[in-house]
Structures are given as structure tokens and as C-alpha cells.
Amino acid sequence: MGIFAAASELLELSTKLHRLIPPRTGEVDHTLELREERFRHLLRYARDNSPFYQARLGKIDVDTCALEDLPTLSKAEMMANLDNVFTDRTLRRSEIEDFIADHANLGVYFKGRYALCHTSGSQGQPALVVQDKHAIITSFAAQFARGNKVKRKFLPHIGRLVNPARMVIITQRPGFYPSSTFFNYFPRVAAPYLKLQRMSVFDPVEEIVQRLNDFQPTFITGYTSSLEFLAREQEAGRLKLREGGKLEQMNSMSEPLPADVAERIEKAFGVHVTNSYSMAECMALSCGCPVCRGSHLNSDLAILEVVDGNNRPVPNGTPGAKVLLTNLYNFVQPIIRYEIDDIVTMSAKPCACGNLLPLIESVRGRAKDQLWIEIDGRSRELPIYVFLAALDNETDLAEHQILQTGVNTFVLRAAPQEGKQLLSERLRNYVMQSLASEGLADVVKLDVEIVDRILPDKSGKVRRAKNLIGPPPDGSPPTPQNASRVVA
Template sequence: MNVCVAKIYYQLPAGMQNIFLSSYGLYLQKIRHGQQYRDFCRQVNGHLALSKGELAGVQWQGFCKLLADSRKYVPYYRKALKDISAPEVKCLDDLRKLPLLEKEVLRTSPETLVDERYEKKKLLVVHTTGTTGTPLKIYCTPDVRKKNYAFYRRFLQQAGINYSGRRATFGGRIIVPHNQKQPPFWRYSYFQKNILFSSYHLTEKNIPSYITALRKIRPEYIDTYPSSLFTLAKYAVQQGISLKGISRAIITSAETLFPEQRKIIEDVFDAQIFDQYGAAEMCVFVGQCGHGSYHVHSDYAIIEFLREDGSRAVPGEEAEVVCTGLINPVMPLIRYRIGDRAVLSDRECECGSPFPVVEKIIGRADDVILTPDGRRIGRLSPVLKGFPVKEAQYRQKVIDEIDVLLVKDQGFSVDTEKNIIMELKKRLGGKIKINIKYVEVIERSKGGKLKSIISEL
């Protein structure tokens, strides 16, 4: 939603907001579904029956096409790969001969990564802040989005979820105005069978209404940020309320799911969590199977696990995740340093999946911001989408105050600051003091990771 549309949306009564969201949902369905989507689904589901060797072949073929087209049609790679001849790259091991792609290139000149055969005006642009809080633009086509959803659907199917069933979502979008004091704190997207719950109204006073609504809706699955559903689950435990029978499965994504969160949520809902790790850059897809293993979907992307010196890490070793996405030929990302870390495993999963297993993803370990009215806000990076900001970090020492460290980018103005504060207040409420501090760089934590939230509470 752009700023103008959002302004109108927040003025509407709840019923009209439902109609608005449903219409928008219908538009999204159109982008995401259709005959091509069904073809993609058949294609990616077919990969599940392949042997590991056959799957490696599919991956390699996809990569060779991407590399050849990138050399020819993508300005950035024409330059970056000019000293490496095609025959030099014969197998996965040869990938290390290719340069790494820094996030800075995506941030400063994303257009140089776009295949010239596509007309930029006609492309879809996905805005993201990634896991490190840096605002980025990703170019793609409706076909690429369809392919992306085909992979997501396969993940749901593998988890035994009826993907066309009712879904409850707790995400980062502000779908209920921040000053609303009475339920409903959720809105309906009718055609998508999706009930969007606000992650920003989860106070002790409001949670009972959420529980009543969830009991009534009984979604096939709940798609949530871990921190949002954890807040609700913890309340239920404290009050001795059981949430059993509400939903059969829970999908978590976008933040690190901590063991304590998993245990409490799974216990109180009596439902299994399937955690998923992906990126709006469409260059990595990792999802949990029914046996609890995290599988790297290797037909979606090539993932390398690298040591600091660029050599390959061995299973069990913590390493940097470097991704080569295979599904977006419009903006190829080859050996992209996404900024997350993980531990590879050599374990075979009992589920029989041909996809390799990762022990854990370490990248998204973030703290939360606590608000004076007792809410835990997990992910603040959506706040900065589209703003001229290089990097950001939120620091909290006391309950009623946060420091926001910003590294400005070109085009940052007094209005930018005002708008950022306004966006933050929508999520954190009016009772917290927001101090914006401008810095040249933001200090990295151990492992070189930029933590988006640091809490000393």
C-alpha cells in the first residue's frame, strides 16, 4: 500500500476496510494464480520425485542458463564477469571463481542487475528491508511471483496443510489503525480466505478478543511472526487457557523462532510449527518438514556455506550464507551475501526429502522492543521500506524510550524523519519516546551481523 492509499484506508470504517482488503486480495490472486501458476506447481512438485543426482542436474541446468544470460544481458555481470570465461565454470565448486555480490550493489544501483530484455516500466517491484534493515528494491514479473508461490504451496503441501483452507495471518502490515481501542483487531481478505490479525494491538486487554475470534474462525493454519503468536500463547499459558483445536498447523517466518517460543506455542495450541526461512530477494527457501528438519529447497536456489576466507564450511560449522537465486531471471542474484549465517548438516532426514538439511539459521536473532502497554514488537524493519536510509538499528534501555540509529542515504530530509517517527508510532504507540540519532556506520555484532534491535531490558 502506498502512503496515499494507506491514508484513505485508515479513515475507512472496519467494514469498508474488509472490502478494500478483499479487492486488493483479488488483485493479488490474479497476479499469483492462473494456468501458468498451475503449470509451475506441477513442475516444482515433480522435483520431489527426483533422486538427489537428478535434482542436482535440474539445479545445475538452471544455473548455467542464468549465468549465460547474466553475462549477455545484465550490465552488472557483463562487467563483473568479463575476466572469467564460460568454460571455467564447470561444476558447483567453480562457483567460488565468481565474485560475491554485495548488498550495497542492490541498494545503490539495483537497475544494473536487471536483464536488459525486460522493460523496466512493466516490471513488478518488491520493496523489502531484508533481514538487516537495509531498504532494497527487487524487480520481477508476475510469472516470477507465480513461481515463488508454487514453491510456497509445495512447502505447505509437504507440511500436510490444505493450502486452499482458511488462514489466519499475524504479520508486519498495519491493517488496523493504531489508535483503535476496541475489537475487531483483524480484517478479512475474503477471496484469499485470509483473516489478517494486527500484530500491534496484542495487549493483555485485547488478547481475549483475539482468542475468541480465532476460536470462531478455526483457521486451517496460522501464518505468523514468531513474536506475535508467542505473545498470545504466553498470555494463554499464564491465564490457564487452552488453545487446542483452533488450528492444525502454524507457519512461522521472518524472525528467529526461539526454542522457548516453539515449545510454548506448540504446547498451548497442540499444533506443530513449520518454520520457514526465505527472503523477498527470492534467493533462498528453507522450510521445516514434518520431522522437524530444515530443508534447503535446492531447486529454488543454490546456497553456499562459506568461511570467512571464502572456503567451504563443513557440516556442523557456523558459516556465512551466500545465495544464488534460480527463480528470478529478471534480476539475477549470483553469490549474493544475504547477511545471514547458518550451520549445514550432513544428516539424512527420515522424511525422505531429496533436499539437504541445515542444522540451524542464525541470521535473524533479534531482540524485541517492549512497549509501556506491555506489547512485544518483534520486527521493525518494515517501517523503513521505501525510505532513503542505508541502515538502521533500534536500541532500548528503558521501557518508555527507544533510540533509533540511522545512516542517511541521498534524499533524506526533515520530512523523512517525520514520516519515520509517524510509522514507528503506529507500531509502538504514542507512549514511547523516540530519539532519532544519525550515525556514519552501525557497529556490527559478533559474526559481522547487523542486529536490527538491541534490547537491554
């Protein structure tokens, strides 16, 4: 990166950090004005530059229409028309898929400009998401301005040059999935502010503990089950983060955070656990509240409609049937009233922390059974993410389901999109490569079935993971990830 480009990126990051400090009680809240301004700009830009949205919005007055006047967008519809959704007319889905198929491209900007990501596929079909460097910087600025316990001035961020924050992220091996992508494209100019270490949930527990003890992070981000596992290591005296006195905050992502689990983690480490709600389609959707269990919606960067099954808004305090997302900062791939089957409840009360941004009280996704494997006679959890990371490579996939049919034995059922074909051996290779990267290729036995469709259960929803054999033989729940390797 040239000196002028670096200076420009640093100025953009610094400016956004300052502007994204959230409004608080007693301050003037310009959030709604910003949201309206960005919303109208998004509609005009999408209409003028995207063939897909030109057809959709051509007969709508985008300067005066109500949000509810706009059609909704499904993932399948977006993916079927992806080339025409893009506002950069040089972007092609086939070239993007070829690019992300090569893991040597992790952290590399496509065409020198675009960060690439695929969704987890937790609701069936994976999706591709393209955003430019400006959108990536916005996501970072929002997280560090709003997701941490920072003072109300800009200068503390400059102070990180002298005393950089130390962050650990514990997920899977790096890939193009959302939580990894956020750090794959970590702005180089932000490096002086933050020292980063990445660990896998499948790393040997001794290695994780030793690295954490040596690094003494100020922030840890990971799956809920990973943070709970660390709490047990802290309670057992092997992990010594509380004693180190550096840890300031922990952040849970990608999994629900039950109150009892959060309390256990906080008791073990003496710090607050935030709970973030975001997705590939909008990484800056919310930031975990540094005080309560919910997360604050970045309502100047995104519109989140909590609706019933007929797309009618539900009152705050009432769970919706799904949400409709509008991303206000991604102009390369406009996402407007995008349907996501998450069950979200917005708080009916202002947050006690004083932040005026709307509070997301709770989020529930589709139900998933707990999968497990047995190694050396001991059971351990097998996160569905190991399968999802593999299936994200197949964008012709419409529906999938993981069945546990025996000890260490699984079946992947996969249905193609209309007019597409899936190859069972290719899907199997994707999954086995994912398992191999976590050292599990010799443990898991996998069969693949190609089906026309996957039927929902009695609730009307498809369960992405189904355990057909029940819990381990001793009846106890499997230990999370690598906890079976704990050395007494």
C-alpha cells in the same frame, strides 16, 4: 484479469505445484540436474541482458565456469548499480521508490508486470527487489507443494477447490516488506484454494482471539513471539483452535524458534510448528520441514553457499560466517553469489522425513537486544520490525541502530550511503507513521541522530538494536506484543 490470462496463470500454478513436489527416499532425484540447467541459463541471461553483469561476466565462460569462479555481490554494490542490474532496461530505481512510497499501490503490479519488495534492513541498508509474476507463482507453488503436509499426488491440490485451506498470517500491517509482499501478490487464480485472513501483532488481543475462534484456520503463519502468545491464549482457554479440530500446521518466520518455545506451541495446539528461512531476495529459498525443526533448501530454485569469512565452504554440520545466495528463478533482477550475514548450519544427516532436499539445521542472524515499552504501568515487547518497516522507505540508508535510552524513549542512529544525505526529520516521520499505524505514536518518544558510521561491538558486528536501560523495573521479561491487553 481476462479469461485467457486467468487460464494461463492457473495452468502455470498447477504445473509448478505438480513439478515442485519434493523428491523422497526411493525416488530419482533430478534436483542437481535442474539446478545446473537453471544456473547456466541464469548466467547467460544476466550476461546478455544486464549491463552490470555483462561487465562482470563478459570474460567468463558462463557455460563451463565453476560457481566459485564468479565474484560475490554485496547489498551496497547491488543497490549502487541497481538500474544496470535489471535486465528489463525500462526499470528505474527512482520510479520504483516512488511507487512503493504510496501504500495505495500495495498488491499492484508495477508496470502491470512486476512485484516489488524491500528488504527488512535488519543488516543495515535496505534493498529493493523486483520480480515478475512468474517468480511470484514459483514462490507460492514451492510453499504449497513443499511446506505443508500434502499427499504425494497432485489431485489433493484440486481437492482444495471443494475444501479450501484456511490460512491466517499474523505480522505487521500490510506493507512492502517480504512477509507481507508474499501475500500482497497472492495469485487471484489461487483464491478458490485458499481463504486468507491477515492480522497485525498490534491488534487488540480480544479481537485476534475472536477472529481466530470464528475463522478456525487450518494454517497459521507468524512471528515466533506471536505464535507463543497464541499458545498462552490456548492454554488459558480463551483461544479454542485445538477444540475446533481444523488446525493442521503452524509456521514460524522472521525470528528464531527455540526448541522450548516450539514444544510449548505444539503442546498447546497439538500440531507441528515449521520454521521457514527465506528473504526478499529469494522468497522460495526454503520450506519448513513438516516433521523436524529445520527447513528444506529448495536447491532446484536457489543455491545457498555456507561459507567462512573468506568465502570458503564449510562442512555440513558446521556453522558458517555468512551465506552466498544465488536465486535461480528471478531473471528480472539477477542475484548471483549475494552476501548475507546469516550464520547458517546445514545438516550433516539426511532428514528423517524422507525429503531428499538439503536440510537447513539452524539459522542465526545478528544479535538484537529486546526492546520494550510501558503502557498503563505494564511492560510489553516492542519488536524492532516497527522501526525496520519505516526505514525500508529510505534506500539511501547505509547503516542504522536503534537505542533504547529510557522507558518509552528511543534514539535512531542513521548513517547515509557514500555520497548521499539523510534528513533526520524525514526519518523520524517514517518511524512515527509506522508507530501510528500500530496505535503507538503517543507512546514512543523518538530522537534521530545522523552519523557518519556506526561502529561494531567487540564481536565485530553492528548490533541493530541496543537496550541501554535493561529489562523492565520488575526484572521480568516484557510480554510479547499485545499480551498486556489480555482479559482475565
